[in-house]
Amino acid sequence: MTGLSPSADAIGAAIAVDRAGHELRRGRPVLLTGSQTGRILVLAAETLTEATLADLRQWDNTTALVLPASRAAVLHIGPTGHDTLLLPLHDLPVPAEERASLIRDLADASRDLAAPLRGPFTRVKAAPPETARLAVKLAKTAYLLPAAVHIDLPADAAVPPGILEVSGAAIAAYDTAAAETLLPVSQARLPVADAENAQLFAFRPADGRQEHFALVIGSPDPAGPVLTRLHSECFTGDLLGSLRCDCGEQLRGAIRTINEAGGGVLLYLAQEGRGIGLVNKLRAYQLQDQGFDTVDANQRLGFDADERWFLPAARMLQRLGFNRVRLLTNNPEKVKGLAACGIEVAERVPHKFPSNAHNEAYLAAKRKRSGHYL
Numbered sequence: 415m416t417g418l419s420p421s422a423d424a425i426g427a428a429i430a431v432d433r434a435g436h437e438l439r440r441g442r443p444v445l446l447t448g449s450q451t452g453r454i455l456v457l458a459a460e461t462l463t464e465a466t467l468a469d470l471r472q473w474d475n476t477t478a479l480v481l482p483a484s485r486a487a488v489l490h491i492g493p494t495g496h497d498t499l500l501l502p503l504h505d506l507p508v509p510a511e512e513r514a515s516l517i518r519d520l521a522d523a524s525r526d527l528a529a530p531l532r533g534p535f536t537r538v539k540a541a542p543p544e545t546a547r548l549a550v551k552l553a554k555t556a557y558l559l560p561a562a563v564h565i566d567l568p569a570d571a572a573v574p575p576g577i578l579e580v581s582g583a584a585i586a587a588y589d590t591a592a593a594e595t596l597l598p599v600s601q602a603r604l605p606v607a608d609a610e611n612a613q614l615f616a617f618r619p620a621d622g623r624q625e626h627f628a629l630v631i632g633s634p635d636p637a638g639p640v641l642t643r644l645h646s647e648c649f650t651g652d653l654l655g656s657l658r659c660d661c662g663e664q665l666r667g668a669i670r671t672i673n674e675a676g677g678g679v680l681l682y683l684a685q686e687g688r689g690i691g692l693v694n695k696l697r698a699y700q701l702q703d704q705g706f707d708t709v710d711a712n713q714r715l716g717f718d719a720d721e722r723w724f725l726p727a728a729r730m731l732q733r734l735g736f737n738r739v740r741l742l743t744n745n746p747e748k749v750k751g752l753a754a755c756g757i758e759v760a761e762r763v764p765h766k767f768p769s770n771a772h773n774e775a776y777l778a779a780k781r782k783r784s785g786h787y788l
Contacts (some may be wrong), residue, residue: 435556485716558693632677641678689721
């Protein structure tokens with residue numbers, strides 16, 4: 415096991431952002447600070463309540479809803495040429511006591527049919543401050559919808575008591591910091607169906623969030639390219655046997671393939687729903703049931719088509735002693751992403767399974783829209 419010790423700064427940044435994300439999930443504001451950011455109060459749009467918004471109404475003139483450009487386009491809000499845009503709250507076309515309800519609807523594309531959207535909406539045409547993008551990023555790290563209320567506090571304003579502070583720099587560096595702090599915390603022999611000679615390693619980031627796991631099958635040679643599968647966790651497919659995707663088949667098939675090849679590594683990554691989380695994946699499923707494909711569904715919610723990145727996988731492989739892989743995948747972005755993080759991909763090994771009546775459209779969208787080799 416190779417040890418790459420994370421720095422104290424990386425650990426501190428990861429913990430600070432994780433704590434801030436939990437505050438947003440509780441419906442509480444956090445204070446975003448930094449030498450270039452001033453003081454910005456941020457609340458998650460989806461957990462916003464009328465009471466919370468009323469408590470902050472004294473700053474109405476500097477309060478705005480931040481939306482990703484892709485979500486704004488769905489709402490027929492004109493583009494500004496930037497990846498996020500601001501809607502001033504005092505210009506929303508509803509009375510003040512109805513703003514929180516409207517904001518929750520504006521954030522959640524799965525409610526577009528149930529709650530017909532009202533307009534027109536006034537947007538700020540100028541480039542948004544960097545804090546707007548950071549507010550959306552913070553919501554994403556908490557697996558919330560990528561929309562936030564952004565309050566620019568005047569210099570002489572008193573911050574409400576009990577508000578957690580987090581620096582803009584920590585949010586910007588969070589993905590890297592969390593990956594760099596991944597360390598093995600436990601391991602055990604784990605015979606599994608189709609691979610009785612296997613060990614399971616648990617890797618935990620310093621912020622204490624979900625563990626990632628590595629199933630090492632057989633005794634792969636670190637000197638050669640090891641057969642490797644990167645598998646993003648899928649509660650619905652892996653555990654419940656969902657027919658909407660092919661994840662369960664890919665997981666079990668990868669274990670069989672690696673075992674039959676004499677050994678290798680399966681990384682089980684905490685990246686549910688291509689990195690958007692289970693709750694948001696269910697929202698995307700609602701949109702797919704309305705006729706949108708998997709790519710459009712994510713983008714209508716304000717996410718990228720794929721929010722994953724592969725530094726956690728690279729660091730796990732390196733800590734296990736592997737730097738060269740034969741990658742079991744149909745996804746060219748996994749090959750590029752892992753290589754960009756310092757792992758040599760010696761070969762892409764195809765890994766596909768027959769479709770069924772429930773996932774034909776899903777697999778077709780992955781092939782046509784995302785370039786998967788299916």
